[in-house]
Each structure stands twice: as structure tokens, then as C-alpha cells.
Amino acid sequence: MIMGRAKLLCLGGCREVGRSAYLLNIENKSFLLDYGVLLNDVPLFPLHISPNSIDAVLLTHPHLDHSGLLPLLFSSRISPPAYTTKLNVEILEYLILDMMKLSGNFLPYEVEELYKAINGSSPLHYKEELELEGITVKALNAGHVPGSCMFLLESKEEKIKILYTGDFNTIETRLVNPVDMNEMLSECPIDLVVMESTYGDRQHEDRRLTEKNFVESVANHVEDGGLVLIPAFAYGRAQEILHVLYKYLNGLEIYVDGMAKQVSLELLNFKEFLRDGEFYEKALKRAKFVRGPKDRKKILKTGGVVISPSGMLKGGPSTLYARYLAERGNGAIFLVSYQIPNTPGDYLLKYGKLDPGSEKVKCDVRWFDFSSHAGKNELLDFITKIVDFSGGRTKVVLVHGEERAIVTLEEELRSRGIEAMGPKNGDLLII
Ligand SMILES: [Zn+2]
Ligand SMILES: [Zn+2]
Numbered sequence: 525m526i527m528g529r530a531k532l533l534c535l536g537g538c539r540e541v542g543r544s545a546y547l548l549n550i551e552n553k554s555f556l557l558d559y560g561v562l563l564n565d566v567p568l569f570p571l572h573i574s575p576n577s578i579d580a581v582l583l584t585h586p587h588l589d590h591s592g593l594l595p596l597l598f599s600s601r602i603s604p605p606a607y608t609t610k611l612n613v614e615i616l617e618y619l620i621l622d623m624m625k626l627s628g629n630f631l632p633y634e635v636e637e638l639y640k641a642i643n644g645s646s647p648l649h650y651k652e653e654l655e656l657e658g659i660t661v662k663a664l665n666a667g668h669v670p671g672s673c674m675f676l677l678e679s680k681e682e683k684i685k686i687l688y689t690g691d692f693n694t695i696e697t698r699l700v701n702p703v704d705m706n707e708m709l710s711e712c713p714i715d716l717v718v719m720e721s722t723y724g725d726r727q728h729e730d731r732r733l734t735e736k737n738f739v740e741s742v743a744n745h746v747e748d749g750g751l752v753l754i755p756a757f758a759y760g761r762a763q764e765i766l767h768v769l770y771k772y773l774n775g776l777e778i779y780v781d782g783m784a785k786q787v788s789l790e791l792l793n794f795k796e797f798l799r800d801g802e803f804y805e806k807a808l809k810r811a812k813f814v815r816g817p818k819d820r821k822k823i824l825k826t827g828g829v830v831i832s833p834s835g836m837l838k839g840g841p842s843t844l845y846a847r848y849l850a851e852r853g854n855g856a857i858f859l860v861s862y863q864i865p866n867t868p869g870d871y872l873l874k875y876g877k878l879d880p881g882s883e884k885v886k887c888d889v890r891w892f893d894f895s896s897h898a899g900k901n902e903l904l905d906f907i908t909k910i911v912d913f914s915g916g917r918t919k920v921v922l923v924h925g926e927e928r929a930i931v932t933l934e935e936e937l938r939s940r941g942i943e944a945m946g947p948k949n950g951d952l953l954i955i
Pocket of ligand 2: 542587589590691924
């Protein structure tokens with residue numbers, strides 16, 4: 525690596541998925557890229573950083589593995605300015621309040637700091653150029669969830685341009701537009717890419733095929749009078765599934781429960797972040813919101829489709845439906861997101877039980893790949909194009925992936941002659 529135009533201090537999110545936090549130093553100015561937590565029974569945090577030493581915080585999106593510790597930066601008198609899209613700030617409030625309910629005792633901040641963080645965040649638009657401390661900062665659509673962004677930072681003085689991808693997707697989903705590759709390539713040459721690697725060792729099935737198998741399976745159960753539970757994260761996945769169901773099965777009774785209701789309504793105020801806001805509005809109007817235990821009882825009797833958090837059956841109304849289906853068996857549980865090891869969702873897929881002490885579930889259980897992350901081929905394609913358009917000078921730092929994903933991607937990139945590295949937490953990279 526060339527000496528000293530920029531430094532990257534890896535605070536978390538290296539060789540793991542969770543607690544993403546990277547301190548990028550250019551021209552002696554420090555930018556904190558995301559500040560997340562790793563959610564476990566006891567949440568894990570990135571390495572300590574003093575808010576005074578940060579000139580600005582850039583938040584890619586409000587998933588807690590990127591945002592969960594942000595309020596901590598607002599607990600001292602002087603806090604750094606934060607920048608992200610307006611929608612990200614809105615969703616941040618829902619997700620952090622929800623985490624505080626579950627893990628509040630373990631978090632080093634209170635609700636007051638959350639609202640300081642919200643008020644201390646300045647909204648930015650995609651493609652808008654900001655001058656922060658002499659560095660040009662630009663946010664681009666990341667295609668991961670509505671409002672998610674990547675950040676480009678450029679120093680004219682040091683003649684260096686850096687891309688931090690955050691979580692991203694280059695294939696089109698129902699809910700959001702993918703990364704605009706032409707726009708990305710028009711930003712080249714890019715000297716350094718700090719890239720997520722979640723699916724560095726795995727390919728996704730073709731998305732349209734997943735959708736087809738999914739809706740057919742849902743329809744089969746509902747036609748038989750069964751109930752199909754789709755445990756889904758309240759922000760992003762719940763709405764993606766709603767889109768898919770409405771597109772193919774709009775005659776069906778689709779229920780939405782838990783926090784997915786509020787988040788779904790909130791997104792109506794931010795249709796500019798959706799691929800087809802009008803279609804989304806129609807789908808949402810057709811869906812029925814579950815208002816409480818009475819409604820739930822009725823649904824258990826009549827059947828239909830319920831989209832409900834949590835996506836890994838760790839809490840929220842999805843657990844109620846799951847217990848019912850496990851006992852009665854009249855229907856299915858269709859998991860539609862990555863299941864973190866040792867969550868009830870993961871246990872269900874591996875052993876067909878909701879927990880070690882229970883019986884095998886009587887309902888149908890399946891998993892469908894509705895990932896909002898780029899798969900292995902997309903990651904390789906993305907980075908290879910950038911390297912080509914940058915005349916081969918781009919270096920790659922791989923983060924946000926389990927060990928195996930990072931190593932696989934690292935080897936693959938090196939075999940293509942691309943300089944890639946997968947640092948560890950605590951590493952300081954001189955670029
Ligand atoms: Zn994410
Ligand atoms: Zn993430």
C-alpha cells in the first residue's frame with residue numbers, strides 16, 4: 525500500500541457481521557463510518573472511541589449492526605454532527621427504541637441520547653455533495669433497504685477517493701432500486717473500497733425463481749385453509765414480502781402484525797426511496813393490520829397469510845403464531861431472512877423444533893432467500909468493474925462478513941490480481 529494518504533481504524537465488524545464501525549482519517553479529519561452493535565444475548569460493542577475525536581459521523585442505514593451505538597456519541601457535551609438520509613433517521617427511532625425494550629439494561633445510553641442523536645443528524649440526499657472539513661462527501665443509493673446509502677469521500681489535497689459500501693445490493697428487488705452501476709463507475713477512479721462481504725462465500729438463487737416458489741407454496745397452504753406465518757424484520761423485509769404477495773396473489777388475505785405496521789405506514793411518507801411507491805401504497809392498502817389478540821384469534825381460525833416480526837422468531841407477535849402452528853400444524857412457517865445461529869428461527873430450520881425442550885413442529889417449515897445483500901457473484905462483479913474503471917489501482921478492504929466469507933472473497937480477488945485484505949478488529953490500515 526502507498527504510505528499515509530489516509531488511515532482506517534477498524535473498530536468493529538471485521539471478520540464478523542455486527543457492530544460495524546470504522547474510523548477513517550483523511551487530512552487529519554476523522555470520519556466515523558457507522559457505529560453499530562452485535563446483537564447477542566448480551567450485545568457486543570465496537571472498540572471505544574471518544575466523541576471529541578470525531579469530526580463527523582456518516583450512517584449508511586439504521587439496521588442496528590450499523591447504528592445501534594450511535595446515541596452513545598451524543599452523551600457528552602460536545603457531540604459530532606451525523607449525516608444520513610431523512611428516512612434513515614425516522615427508522616432509527618423505531619429500531620433503537622425496540623432494541624432498548626429488549627436489551628436496554630446492557631446499553632450504555634438512555635432515550636435522551638437517542639433523541640439527541642436524532643436531532644443531531646442532518647439529512648442528506650442521494651448524489652448531493654457535502655463539503656465536510658474540506659473533504660467532499662457524497663451519498664449514493666445502496667439498494668439494501670429504503671434510504672440506505674454508500675459513502676464516497678474525496679480529498680483533493682491528498683488526491684484520494686474512498687468508497688464505503690455499507691450493506692448493498694446490485695440486483696433489483698421489489699421494494700428498492702439496486703445500486704446504479706453506471707453512476708458508480710462514473711465516480712472512478714476510486715482508490716479504496718471498504719466493502720461488505722456478508723455473502724462472500726455464497727451465491728443467491730435467481731430472485732424471480734425464489735419469488736415463484738414462495739408464492740406457490742403460500743398459495744397451496746392458504747387454499748387448503750391453512751395459516752402461513754412469514755416472520756419478517758419490521759423494516760425492509762416485511763414490505764418486500766408484502767410487495768411480492770400483492771404482485772402475485774392479490775386476492776389473498778394478507779395480515780401485517782407487530783412493528784411492521786408502523787414502519788410500513790412510515791414508508792408511505794418516503795415513497796421517493798421506493799422503487800415503485802404507487803404500487804407499494806396499493807399493496808399496503810390491501811393488507812389488513814392486526815389490531816390485537818381478538819384479531820389474532822380470528823386469524824388463527826380462518827387462516828391466511830401473516831407477515832410479522834421478529835424475523836428470527838425471537839420476540840414480537842411472530843412467536844405467538846409460531847407456537848400455534850407448531851402445535852396445530854395447519855399451515856406453514858416460511859422464514860425469509862438470514863437466521864442468526866442459536867435464534868429460534870435457526871433452531872427451527874436445523875432441528876424442526878422451536879427450542880430444545882419442545883416437540884417437533886407439526887407445520888410445514890421452509891426457508892426462502894429474499895436477501896437484501898449482494899451475493900458472491902455480485903460482489904465480485906461490483907468490485908472488478910470498479911477496479912477496471914480505475915485503471916487497476918483500487919484496493920479493497922473486506923468487512924462485514926464471517927471469517928469464511930472474507931477468506932473466500934479475499935482469495936478470489938487476489939487470484940484476479942486485485943489487492944484485497946480482510947483486517948481484524950483493532951487493526952489500523954495505512955492507505
Ligand atoms: Zn443492513
Ligand atoms: Zn449490516
